[in-house]
Amino acid sequence: MGARHRRARNSMGLRSTAVVAAAVAVPAVVAQPAVAGPATGPDRSTPCAASADVCVDLSRHRAWLLDDGTVTEGPVPVTTGSRRNPTPTGTFHVQRKDRDHVSKEVRNAAMPWSVFFDDQGRALHGGSLSRASAGCIHLDDEDARTFFDALHPGDEVQIVE
Known part of the structure; x- marks a missing residue:
């Protein structure tokens, strides 16, 4: 299964990217600002x-x-x-x-x-x-x-x- 990229802003307003894999248990990815x-x-x-x-x-x-x-x-x-x-x-x-x-x-x-x-x-x-x-x-x-x-x-x- 492919991964989707989700972009969000953290509490400081900085953009970050996390990878969410479908139907696969993986540890959370902490993206750098x-x-x-x-x-x-x-x-x-x-x-x-x-x-x-x-x-x-x-x-x-x-x-x-x-x-x-x-x-x-x-x-x-x-x-x-x-x-x-x-x-x-x-x-x-x-x-x-x-x-x-x-x-x-x-x-x-x-x-x-x-x-x-x-x-x-x-x-x-x-x-x-x-x-x-x-x-x-x-x-x-x-x-x-x-x-x-x-x-x-x-x-x-x-x-x-």
């Missing part, structure tokens, strides 16, 4: 704030999708920029999406499932996990499609060292 630290769980903790919709950890070469501080996908492997073309750190927002983008800056390189997050043309997209990018965040094609489908303009992208 949205202003709490990183999402947690077995091998699913992230170094990003709960406000992030995407968390990318450059040093661990991992990325996660989050919903109100709860990991919904990941960690998934990524490759990022080189020393010459580094991936920037900081907080960004999804600007636009393009399912079949082709780079004009990097020799007409295919950038499937692109989710653009800065004014320099950097994006999360399908790409090689065996080499550095030109500053983008490469995911395998299946993960890139999952991120593409889940994200919308305005969603928060956090990239940390």
Whole structure:
């Protein structure tokens, strides 16, 4: 049986999420408020704030999708920029999406499932996990499609060292 997500506000007015399983006896889940630290769980903790919709950890070469501080996908492997073309750190927002983008800056390189997050043309997209990018965040094609489908303009992208 699938689980349903129920969102509520606690006595301090902070939004929290609890998971209620149908016809299964499970201990109560105490959700962290949205202003709490990183999402947690077995091998699913992230170094990003709960406000992030995407968390990318450059040093661990991992990325996660989050919903109100709860990991919904990941960690998934990524490759990022080189020393010459580094991936920037900081907080960004999804600007636009393009399912079949082709780079004009990097020799007409295919950038499937692109989710653009800065004014320099950097994006999360399908790409090689065996080499550095030109500053983008490469995911395998299946993960890139999952991120593409889940994200919308305005969603928060956090990239940390």
